[in-house]
Amino acid sequence: MGHGIAYAAALAGCEVVLTDARAEALPQALDRIAALTARGAARGKVVTGRVVAVPEIRAAVSDADIVIEAVVEDLAIKQRLFVDVEHAAPRDALLASNTSSLSIADISSVMSQPARLVGMHFFNPAHAMKLVEVVTHGRDSRPAAERAVAFARQLGKEPIVVRDSPGFASSRLGVVLGLEAMRMLEQEVASAEDIDKAMELGYNHPMGPLKLTDLVGLDVRLAIAEYLHTTLGKPQYEPPKILRDKVKKGELGKKSGKGFYTWSD
Structure with missing residues (x-):
């Protein structure tokens, strides 16, 4: 899923930094993006040099405007990740989880500023599917959700906004x-x-x-x-x-x- 989101962002003109805790996963992700790029080039969709891989999470997010997580559906793993991301990313960076079911409130409960996090649930294949489910968790998260909606539209997606609840919509x-x-x-x-x-x-x-x-x-x-x-x-x-x-x-x-x-x- 992560490589598809990265490709969609690059296709929309964004500079993308890709990272993964498993070192062997990064070359695989870049290969998948290259394959998508090759197929897209035949249709006039060109992505050149907009995606780089950085193995260390803190370096990857240090200059980010938006951070989208797409790790395994495990609450503890996502919580540990966002503790690191919150401290390493710029204070004004939008933080989003691609979870398809886990509570955004639960994921953000370990963060010092939980309202920074929203859900941005993409659908497989992320570069082709139009829907993005933006998940809010209380009034304080609305500004972040508005930014997520705007970013989804920038990617050419159709966002819907749902309240944090099991499985969303x-x-x-x-x-x-x-x-x-x-x-x-x-x-x-x-x-x-x-x-x-x-x-x-x-x-x-x-x-x-x-x-x-x-x-x-x-x-x-x-x-x-x-x-x-x-x-x-x-x-x-x-x-x-x-x-x-x-x-x-x-x-x-x-x-x-x-x-x-x-x-x-």
Whole structure:
């Protein structure tokens, strides 16, 4: 997700600094951006020299106007990251989390100025999907949310503003559909392809729920479902056995080569 956000920002004319705690991830991200750039150049979309990689987080954010986090959906990891970012980034920098489900108030609770942080939930693939979900957490965060909305529009996105609540708007709705599609597959109601076609052709969804889960990552979908099941306490968010089993086997979707579909480069 991070490389897609970086590419979208560079495409809009921003100078982008990319960082990752895993040293091996940075060359991979730059390779993915280069591939997107090559495809985009054929359509007249040129990104030249606007993305650099810096391995150390404090150096990466020291001169930033906007910092967008796209790490794993783990509250403690995000909290530790924003403690570092808050101290290293300029005082007037906008801080945003790309979380798809975790509470922005919870993430920001460890910060000295929690109102600096808002949610900016991009959708996969981030460079192509128009929606950005901007998440507020109280009156004091509204100025930051207004800046996030303006930045999303600068990137050519369509922002919506939602209040901080479990799953926000998109995940709270989308996860239910995805989990029910998995239960249907378990019960052999139809094949994965036909379940997806039901939503693509019958409801005009651009992508079916199982294919979308493969793109998002089955491990990510499982983590979100577990969080929503715990926080909301509703049975429709309980992860089905097929999802847990596939994650245990390492079938995580497109990134692993297999999920509900088999993928190849």
